[in-house]
Amino acid sequence: MEEGFDITGTFAYESSLSQSIYFERSDNTEFTTWAARTEEDSYTKGVTSNTGDPNIYLLTSDDGEPYATVHVAYTSNEDGLIFISLDGRTYMPYEKIANSRVTYNK
Secondary structure (H helix, E strand, C coil): CCCCCCHHHHHHHHEEEEEEEEEECCCCCCCCEEEEECCCEEEEEEEEEECCCHHHHHHHHCCCEEEEEEEEEECCCCEEEEECCCCCCEEEEEEEEEEECCCCCH
């Protein structure tokens, strides 16, 4: 926990891909990339930034705009739980539904 949980995988709000986010990291980069789909069927992607806490990440979209804050409660190969805040006040629980990224159809 002191080193931080692995955030790789796909997480969903109420197990729905219509409100989901995935995180992946390639071997040749120090950045973790992410992509999210919202209820409104919008699709946003970007990179994570580390904070002073190894289980809290700031998400920045590809256009450089702040998108959300993620707090990792725990993760494992089988399951996990993260909390995502788009406004800095309200955190929504997202459960891990896959160990890898999902493919979103636009």
